[in-house]
Amino acid sequence: MSREFDVIVYGATGFTGRLVAEYLAQTYPEGLRWAMAGRSAAKLAEVRGAVGVPGVVPLVTADAADPTSLRAMCERAGVVISTVGPYQLYGSDLVAACAATGTAYVDLCGEPGWMREMIDAHQAEAKRSGARIVFSCGFDSIPFDLGVLTLQEAAVTRFGRPASRVKGRVRSMKGGFSGGTAASLKATLAAIARKPSLGLLLADPFALTPGHRGPHQPTGMLPEFDATLNAWVAPFIMAPINTKNVHRTNFLLGQPWGDIQYDEMVVAGLGDMGKMAAEALAKLNPLGGDKGPKPGEGPSKEERDTGHYDLLFVGLMEDGARIDAVVTGDRDPGYGSTSKMLAESALCLLRDVEGEGGIWTPGALMGAKLRERLVKHAGLTFTAG
Numbered sequence: 001m002s003r004e005f006d007v008i009v010y011g012a013t014g015f016t017g018r019l020v021a022e023y024l025a026q027t028y029p030e031g032l033r034w035a036m037a038g039r040s041a042a043k044l045a046e047v048r049g050a051v052g053v054p055g056v057v058p059l060v061t062a063d064a065a066d067p068t069s070l071r072a073m074c075e076r077a078g079v080v081i082s083t084v085g086p087y088q089l090y091g092s093d094l095v096a097a098c099a100a101t102g103t104a105y106v107d108l109c110g111e112p113g114w115m116r117e118m119i120d121a122h123q124a125e126a127k128r129s130g131a132r133i134v135f136s137c138g139f140d141s142i143p144f145d146l147g148v149l150t151l152q153e154a155a156v157t158r159f160g161r162p163a164s165r166v167k168g169r170v171r172s173m174k175g176g177f178s179g180g181t182a183a184s185l186k187a188t189l190a191a192i193a194r195k196p197s198l199g200l201l202l203a204d205p206f207a208l209t210p211g212h213r214g215p216h217q218p219t220g221m222l223p224e225f226d227a228t229l230n231a232w233v234a235p236f237i238m239a240p241i242n243t244k245n246v247h248r249t250n251f252l253l254g255q256p257w258g259d260i261q262y263d264e265m266v267v268a269g270l271g272d273m274g275k276m277a278a279e280a281l282a283k284l285n286p287l288g289g290d291k292g293p294k295p296g297e298g299p300s301k302e303e304r305d306t307g308h309y310d311l312l313f314v315g316l317m318e319d320g321a322r323i324d325a326v327v328t329g330d331r332d333p334g335y336g337s338t339s340k341m342l343a344e345s346a347l348c349l350l351r352d353v354e355g356e357g358g359i360w361t362p363g364a365l366m367g368a369k370l371r372e373r374l375v376k377h378a379g380l381t382f383t384a385g
């Protein structure tokens with residue numbers, strides 16, 4: 001289907017949206033018909049100039065509180081990239097508009113309560129209209145989703161079957177948080193206070209696999225000694241969303257990995273020092289409490305450029321054999337790397353993969369094609385063996 005624009009970046013005035021716009025302008029100066037969108041034409045024009053996007057790139061206005069404007073925007077786009085969050089506050093009508101108009105959609109959502117609501121409300125309509133809707137196309141959850149996929153491909157190649165126990169371990173990570181991410185966490189805490197049953201859903205590793213439950217999962221909520229790595233590990237703040245997306249990928253692909261057990265933790269160190277570091281990490285509030293960034297704020301360019309991450313995935317076979325995969329990324333995970341992953345996900349939907357309409361994960365819909373694209377353009381590496 002040919003639309004006026006290949007891609008519309010919605011939320012282009014926000015901290016992450018600006019980075020996505022800047023990346024598209026620099027990486028695809030030719031051959032991509034794209035526009036910047038937001039609720040204020042004046043702010044969009046100011047940001048377009050400030051981030052060096054050429055003045056010929058059109059501006060589209062649409063307000064998250066005005067469904068008619070959202071539908072009109074969707075009808076003009078092949079793929080909508082949305083960085084308008086917290087998604088549970090501002091995202092529902094846009095997903096509804098994409099599902100109704102058959103428009104592809106990618107976002108950075110790490111809010112599983114809202115994602116489950118959207119799956120229940122729009123899966124059938126998206127399937128009917130052909131809209132391919134993909135949440136979590138940033139640091140949560142692409143490197144983890146594709147990391148497990150890469151590990152399982154290698155396990156099947158080497159052992160003839162997937163690993164039944166997979167450990168995601170953050171070996172190193174350098175970066176910070178933005179105001180939008182802090183606002184999303186606050187919105188989730190407020191939603192749990194209003195509706196305590198949401199807490200149960202968020203604690204459920206199978207919250208995003210309606211009608212399917214797998215085996216008991218490790219909680220990853222307390223520091224522990226990981227005998228596989230001979231090191232202490234600590235809870236990882238992104239694990240609650242990533243683990244749910246990994247189980248959803250397995251579910252959407254028809255359970256090729258069987259009943260896996262999967263957790264994600266941060267490697268804190270060896271021996272007594274490692275134990276102390278794991279305990280300290282478990283108590284840390286990485287979002288900085290009330291002193292954290294406000295909407296529109298986030299890590300500086302220098303912090304983004306010097307950031308990085310290194311993730312280990314360990315697959316344990318039932319007979320005790322082990323296989324590893326490693327995913328690395330340049331730039332800080334949440335913004336420098338995330339903005340590239342999000343933009344490349346949109347291009348992957350546009351140019352590399354087809355697939356039925358529905359509410360997808362990056363791994364289930366784009367899998368190896370997205371991995372190739374991220375290696376070629378976005379500074380990620382994937383190795384296994």
Ligand SMILES: NC(=O)c1ccc[n+]([C@@H]2O[C@H](COP(=O)([O-])OP(=O)(O)OC[C@H]3O[C@@H](n4cnc5c(N)ncnc54)[C@H](OP(=O)(O)O)[C@@H]3O)[C@@H](O)[C@H]2O)c1
Nearest residue numbers: 013014015016064084085108138139140178180181295296
């Ligand atoms: N998963 C990941 O790895 C990851 C990484 C980064 C960010 N995120 C998520 O991405 C989202 C954005 O984060 P951020 O730090 O970039 O946020 P931000 O700087 O606060 O930007 C929010 C954007 O939403 C727009 N907006 C707010 N209300 C709107 C409305 N009624 N209509 C239209 N637009 C509206 C803002 O427009 P104005 O400029 O007009 O106010 C702005 O463009 C958050 O949900 C965050 O959690 C996830």
